[in-house]
Amino acid sequence: MRLVMASANPHKAIEIAAVLREAMPDVQIVPRPPSLGDVTEDGETLEVNALIKARFVCAAVGEPAIADDTGLEVDALGGAPGVHSARYAGPQQDAAANLAKLLAELRDVPSHQRTARFRTVVAVVFADGREVLADGVVEGTIATAPRGEGGFGYDPVFVPDEATPSTFAEMAPEDKNSISHRGRALRALAERL
Template identity: 45%
Template sequence: MKKIVIATKNQGKLREMKAAFAHLPVEIVSLASFGDLPDAVEDGATFEANARIKAHFFREATQTACIADDSGIELDALGGAPGVHSARFAGRHGDDAANNAKMIAELQARGLTSSSADYRCALVFEDVDGTVLTADGRVDGTIRFEPRGNGGFGYDPYFYVERPDGTEKTMAELTLAEKDAISHRGKALRELVSQLENYFGCRK
């Protein structure tokens, strides 16, 4: 059975991956299984580049096949920013409130009250023999100044998406099932699962 390490310390992501790959002949393990490893230097210019950097770094560090991801938001009005800097847009990694405040301030400085935007996610699998598989997911929406919803994280309360019935909800208002069906991460994960099914010669 192929062992695959997930390049994350986020237990939610780890559970998500385990569930998605449960039917594959793989054993999903966490980075914690390998002790206190240093972080990869994510200095790529794109989400895929950063995911490739992480997958390669932790594949070498653990001598185990690895899956890594990178994701973020791109605003058209900001020329695609914050992009790969989404998690640290305001300077400190993972400060959602500060990141959202800076995003709103940047739009206000341009005299805007909204912007078309997209969430992006890149997933990369790197095997011990150097084989690389990549998957990408995207969801389009609109950033508005009125936050709604208590679910999700990051920019979700400000990211409005159109539902099949034509109404709008923020990503933070969607149920987990609704979000998974349309989200950038859900799309990328389903694409990678399909590729891994082919790679390992099995289908659901």
């Protein structure tokens, strides 16, 4: 099977390809064509945004496309930033600014109330109109300060329950992928394809 990557985020593309190749050894992952413009992710759910991206790329290239959308849901913030995680600090999608805003908003929240989860929805859209969705969730807490050199986005402050006390950014990529929200969603997707 050949899938065109909808994500323009190189970190996401690497994770998606690594997990899918492990779950589906015969899959061929094709990078997003650089000539494609940006797509507006204006959905109010992760499912809608994943489908927007996959449909856009599939229509543009005429081949099956894979996309994901991920949100960090922090309980003390009523589930924010959620679907707006990439643009939490503004439309420029600045990961450092998003992280700084999150930590500032949680500054006075005690450790036991910093529970959160990462949620990912993955979509594959086929040229014949067929659509396949899968999701994955990992529970954890938000650290008081960034730790680790790996990962991207909120990884330096997310401590998964299954790997306490390490943040995702402190974990080797294969260890992160084995328990992450994106890894779980992609393995569930592989079972449905």
